[in-house]
Amino acid sequence: MSISRRQALLGSAASxxxxxxxxxxxxxxxxxxxxxxxxxxxTGPSSSTGIGINRGTELAVKExxxxxxxxxxxxxxxxxxxxxxxxxxVNAATELTRRHKVHVIxxxxxxxxxxxxxxxxxxxxxxxxxxxxxxxLTDVKKYPLAFRNAPTNQQIGGAANHYVVNILKAxxxxxxxxxxxxxxxxxxxYVPMLKTIGAEVVYEGSVExxxxxxxxxxxxxxxxxxxxxMPWSVNAGFLSRIINTRAEMNWDIPIVGQTTLGSGQTKxxxxxxxxxxxxxxxxxxxxxxxxxxxxxxRTVEFVERIxxxxxxxxxxxxxxxxxxxDGPRLMAEAIKAAGSGPEExxxxxxxxxxxxxxxxxxxxxxxxxxxxxxxEIVMCQANSLKEGAFTLAPxxxx
Amino acid sequence: MLLSIVSYGLALGAVYALIGITYNVMFAxxxxxxxxxxTVGMLGGVFGAxxxxxLGMPVAVGFLITLAAGAGLGIITEVLTVRPVLxxxxxxxxxxxxxxxxLMLQQLTAIEWSTEPQPFPRLLPFGSGWFDxxxxxxxxxxxxxxxxxxxxxRYTLVGRxxxxxxxxxxxxxxxxxxxxxxxxxxxxxxxxxxxxxxxTGGEMMLAxxxxxxxxxxxxxxxxxxxxxxxxxxxxAGGLALGLFQQTANFLVxxxxxxxxxxxxxxxxxxxxxxxxxxxxxARRV
Numbered sequence: 024m025s026i027s028r029r030q031a032l033l034g035s036a037a038s039x040x041x042x043x044x045x046x047x048x049x050x051x052x053x054x055x056x057x058x059x060x061x062x063x064x065x066t067g068p069s070s071s072t073g074i075g076i077n078r079g080t081e082l083a084v085k086e087x088x089x090x091x092x093x094x095x096x097x098x099x100x101x102x103x104x105x106x107x108x109x110x111x112x113v114n115a116a117t118e119l120t121r122r123h124k125v126h127v128i129x130x131x132x133x134x135x136x137x138x139x140x141x142x143x144x145x146x147x148x149x150x151x152x153x154x155x156x157x158x159x160l161t162d163v164k165k166y167p168l169a170f171r172n173a174p175t176n177q178q179i180g181g182a183a184n185h186y187v188v189n190i191l192k193a194x195x196x197x198x199x200x201x202x203x204x205x206x207x208x209x210x211x212x213y214v215p216m217l218k219t220i221g222a223e224v225v226y227e228g229s230v231e232x233x234x235x236x237x238x239x240x241x242x243x244x245x246x247x248x249x250x251x252x253m254p255w256s257v258n259a260g261f262l263s264r265i266i267n268t269r270a271e272m273n274w275d276i277p278i279v280g281q282t283t284l285g286s287g288q289t290k291x292x293x294x295x296x297x298x299x300x301x302x303x304x305x306x307x308x309x310x311x312x313x314x315x316x317x318x319x320x321r322t323v324e325f326v327e328r329i330x331x332x333x334x335x336x337x338x339x340x341x342x343x344x345x346x347x348x349d350g351p352r353l354m355a356e357a358i359k360a361a362g363s364g365p366e367e368x369x370x371x372x373x374x375x376x377x378x379x380x381x382x383x384x385x386x387x388x389x390x391x392x393x394x395x396x397x398x399e400i401v402m403c404q405a406n407s408l409k410e411g412a413f414t415l416a417p418x419x420x421x
Numbered sequence: 422m423l424l425s426i427v428s429y430g431l432a433l434g435a436v437y438a439l440i441g442i443t444y445n446v447m448f449a450x451x452x453x454x455x456x457x458x459x460t461v462g463m464l465g466g467v468f469g470a471x472x473x474x475x476l477g478m479p480v481a482v483g484f485l486i487t488l489a490a491g492a493g494l495g496i497i498t499e500v501l502t503v504r505p506v507l508x509x510x511x512x513x514x515x516x517x518x519x520x521x522x523x524l525m526l527q528q529l530t531a532i533e534w535s536t537e538p539q540p541f542p543r544l545l546p547f548g549s550g551w552f553d554x555x556x557x558x559x560x561x562x563x564x565x566x567x568x569x570x571x572x573x574x575r576y577t578l579v580g581r582x583x584x585x586x587x588x589x590x591x592x593x594x595x596x597x598x599x600x601x602x603x604x605x606x607x608x609x610x611x612x613x614x615x616x617x618x619x620x621t622g623g624e625m626m627l628a629x630x631x632x633x634x635x636x637x638x639x640x641x642x643x644x645x646x647x648x649x650x651x652x653x654x655x656x657a658g659g660l661a662l663g664l665f666q667q668t669a670n671f672l673v674x675x676x677x678x679x680x681x682x683x684x685x686x687x688x689x690x691x692x693x694x695x696x697x698x699x700x701x702x703a704r705r706v
Contacts, residue, residue, distance in 0.1 A: 067532075068531065068536040202676055228674060228675040228676075229675055229676055230674075230675050230676070231676070231679060232631075233626070233629070233631060233632060233635050234670070235429070235433065235625045235626050235627075236425065236429045236667065236670065238425055239425070239667075239670040239671040239674055240670075240674055240675070242422070242671075243674060258537075258538070259537050259538060260537070260538030260627050260629060263538075288537040288538075288539075291539070291540050292538060292539075292540050292627065
């Protein structure tokens with residue numbers, strides 16, 4: 024059978040029209056990979072967190088793809104290193120949503136970058152999951168597609184306050200911060216919360232983080248009858264000076280606060296290792312050893328998988344890896360059950376209840392996109408770090 | 422309380438005084454107020470911690486390398502940020518060039534060293550309590566520096582040449598003095614004094630990139646209080662500032678201590694704009 028030139032032209036035109044109108048789209052869409060836009064800070068000042076989270080994220084994606092993907096579609100992780108720079112995070116987020124048309128975004132992984140990028144991701148109508156603590160980073164009205172699988176700053180402060188007042192039974196509390204935005208905002212938020220649960224805040228003050236001598240402040244705390252010190256700062260120098268000064272004053276009271284209290288940087292600045300006794304930073308129940316030195320069963324199984332995958336744990340924190348692992352799994356589950364459209368993903372997440380993550384159990388509702396549960400935020404012993412995890416602070420059970 | 426005020430106050434004051442002297446030595450040679458002074462001070466702590474703690478060098482070797490690095494930075498400052506703008510001093514372009522270079526150094530330190538404060542090693546195996554080396558080392562460094570500068574300026578030919586170019590640059594050149602070489606030497610000397618401040622104050626202030634802006638400001642206060650170009654005034658102003666700052670920490674505490682310093686600083690400048698040891702500018706008639 025011969026095909027005339029007119030027939031060939033008509034055939035080409037019909038094919039082009041079919042492609043343009045999307046006649047064959049379902050077949051293509053059904054096999055195309057699920058693109059997850061991923062915004063970790065793998066270099067720069069915030070990279071220690073980003074590198075830890077990245078190990079968990081890569082493991083989760085590999086496991087999902089090795090198991091056949093999501094309804095037969097492989098996950099393609101479109102990674103952009105934000106270099107710990109909010110400007111780069113903004114540019115990368117726009118590139119992922121507009122050029123790469125990703126189905127969902129995982130990150131940014133720190134609050135400074137998320138504050139800059141979240142409004143743009145929301146504007147482009149792409150579902151976003153992030154683990155950042157700044158309260159304003161979820162808002163069902165402003166960012167209806169943004170969800171958080173980590174605690175908020177309010178929850179972090181609330182857990183520390185609960186530990187001091189209800190478990191340590193300290194009623195006279197000193198709250199000190201550095202003069203950064205984070206420090207002063209934390210102080211202003213947590214002092215009223217402490218008073219609400221019955222504590223007497225006998226000292227509150229903000230001090231420059233560079234101040235080499237914090238003894239005047241600690242003497243004021245001591246004179247006011249302080250029973251526990253709560254410092255809010257991410258500056259290891261500031262925190263170590265408080266710990267060193269407390270020890271040099273032979274003042275045996277607990278220091279309770281932010282996770283940096285238990286960091287390697289803080290440890291390096293202590294004048295003696297034993298000064299780290301009775302220092303209790305925030306941590307997470309699922310990633311903490313109990314009094315007998317055991318992790319929860321769900322986490323034990325996860326650690327086994329990490330070991331099998333030969334992922335390094337000694338130079339990072341278990342909860343960072345666990346957090347990174349939970350992100351893609353939450354996305355995969357939503358896409359598998361509901362589809363890969365933005366509204367479908369968000370609608371599924373809005374109904375997630377007690378999702379059993381390794382880092383924490385997640386519950387979202389249409390009105391609350393902060394999924395982490397209060398009871399899973401705990402305090403731990405700063406000097407107990409072993410293979411990336413800490414031991415629960417005294418007073419917790421289980 | 423008194424011991425804490427005196428020990429910390431004098432030690433901090435000595436560090437501020439040394440940064441003030443760094444400003445002065447650069448200013449005397451070029452009439453340029455270089456904002457790299459505090460940054461070089463910060464790098465004194467960072468180089469010291471790098472050489473001794475990280476690279477495991479003996480303290481003396483680490484100290485000499487730190488001073489040499491300070492001298493090198495001083496020379497680079499002169500070549501890159503001061504020399505190109507000397508012809509238009511009246512436009513104060515040096516504010517931009519030196520500040521930009523200081524910011525570059527600070528960011529480079531943050532990237533290559535750390536954004537977190539790092540420990541500074543103990544330099545000597547003795548001393549504790551209120552007579553700890555972290556308190557008397559900056560004081561000793563300050564005393565030796567001021568004595569050395571007095572000797573240099575009063576009793577050596579090179580020192581007199583320094584004074585000559587600082588008094589009248591054109592006349593000194595007309596007399597055949599190598600102005601450019603002397604200016605480079607002054608900047609190298611200033612760099613060494615700046616790193617000495619950071620090195621001897623390292624245990625107290627830690628090896629931290631954020632110390633740069635702090636030293637830039639608190640090092641400037643003694644110069645303003647003591648009078649531009651007066652090293653003795655800078656020492657007196659620095660020690661007074663340290664003692665006042667520490668007293669304010671005890672009496673009012675928190676951020677109010679910093680406010681108290683600003684208030685006093687502004688009041689002094691209102692009463693004596695030329696500083697306590699500076700001469701009032703001559704009025705042309």
